[in-house]
Amino acid sequence: MTPKKPKSENSIVDIAKALGISPATVSRALNNNLRISEATRARVKEMAKEMGYRHNSMASSLRNRRSNIIGLIVPRISMYFHVFFITSLQRQLQAAGYNLMICQSNDSVSVEKELANTLYSARVDALVVSLTLYTENIAHFDGFLRQGIPLVFYDRVPTRRTEAYVIKGDDYRGGLLAGNHLIQAGCQRIAYISGPLSCSIYQERTRGFVDSLAKHHIPLRQEWIYYHELTAENAWDSLRKLFEGDIIPDGLFAANDTTAIAAVAFARERGIAIPDELKIVGYSNDPRAAIITPAITSIEQYPNDMADKVAETLINALQHRHTPSPNTIGEPLICPVDLVRRMTT
Incomplete structure (x- = not known):
């Protein structure tokens, strides 16, 4: 079976012939040129609608150098x-x-x-x-x-x-706020799960967090810092490693709320009481952080x-x-x- 040839679309010239006016007048009317009377503009637009005319915005943008x-x-x-x-x-x-x-x-x-x-x-x-x-x-x-x-x-x-x-x-300040808050809440053994340091936001959040711990003379355990894409699966992998030893964190700064939510679920599964045994700060103030139980402290980015x-x-x-x-x-x-x-x- 031979496929049907696509029907050619009506053009400005076709509209002009139907109305008995020039193509230039049709073009001006479609572009709301005030030199064309309101009545003519209305007639042109109605005919364009009846004929199924589609304005070629790409061609227009080439002429006007604006898309x-x-x-x-x-x-x-x-x-x-x-x-x-x-x-x-x-x-x-x-x-x-x-x-x-x-x-x-x-x-x-x-x-x-x-x-x-x-x-x-x-x-x-x-x-x-x-x-x-x-x-x-x-x-x-x-x-x-x-x-x-x-x-x-x-x-x-x-x-x-x-x-x-x-x-x-202000990701530096966000990291600083998270670290300061965990320390003020009584945390002494703070872990950190970050995104890759090739990304600007995680560079700055890390710098703020590290400066906060240094200012309060809280030791930063390198084995308690993880850098990876912040998915729930990666978070669970890191959390298992964080809590497999005899000494475990009492605070966690998660550089996004997906990781913080995973940490709440992990703590529930392991019977770790929040916030008594583990305090958590997330980042982004994702609406899910407010409705999960317990609701998660987070950094609002607006x-x-x-x-x-x-x-x-x-x-x-x-x-x-x-x-x-x-x-x-x-x-x-x-x-x-x-x-x-x-x-x-």
């Missing part, structure tokens, strides 16, 4: 922080006339490179990126900088200076506030190039964090 599309690359869309960040950012950008094209790297550097090239070729007006756990060389974003396309790194940002905008949480800063920076860079920016290229804009105390401490 009104912002690219976004996130490590994993399922992560609590990014869920709230994306929702808030998309709402603000749409209100300003931009659409958000969301891509997921799955924490793969090679996928991140492919996505950067794809979004560059798609002529996005700007790009927002939270890097993978393992991205150290950011050369695959250089094309955006060379062409003057606004580039914003947020949350997981480059560990070296860049000419892009950088907006990040993803909506970070989205506000990213949106403000983008809109300023795209629409108000000659006014002062709330963010300076190359100088990180630091978003505050706070400790939310609950029943695990």
Whole structure:
């Protein structure tokens, strides 16, 4: 059986013939040009709807050198922080006339490179990126900088200076708050489960935590520190090792709430009383941390506030190039964090 040939789509010329007007008038009417009367614009749009006309936004963007599309690359869309960040950012950008094209790297550097090239070729007006756990060389974003396309790194940002905008949480203070709180709660034997140190957020959280212990003269046991991807499975592996000896921790700083939740489940299985025998601080203030029993003390990152800063920076860079920016290229804009105390401490 011979497949049917796809029916050709109606064009501006077809609409013009149907209405007995020029294609130029149709084009202006579809683009809401005020030189065309409101009545004519209404007639053109009604006919376009009847004929199933689809506006070619790609061709229009090539002519105008603007796509009104912002690219976004996130490590994993399922992560609590990014869920709230994306929702808030998309709402603000749409209100300003931009659409958000969301891509997921799955924490793969090679996928991140492919996505950067794809979004560059798609002529996005700007790009927002939270890097993978393992991205150290950011050369695959250089094309955006060379062409003057606004580039914003947020949350997981480059560990070296860049000419892009950088907006990040105060992860050093987050690590400091976690360590100080566990010590003030009476902990003397504190373990730490971190993400890979190739990632900026875990470098900073680790530095803050280590400085806190040093300030209070609490010994840091290297055998009680683990660096790996912060999945529930990895957390259980590390927790089994932490609690297999005669001397066990009385405090745990988990660098994300997935690990802290795993620690609560582990303690329940082993009959370890929380917070009497083990105190736990997580990170991100994932909603699950508040509803689990016992509810988990965590570091609040305020993803909506970070989205506000990213949106403000983008809109300023795209629409108000000659006014002062709330963010300076190359100088990180630091978003505050706070400790939310609950029943695990």
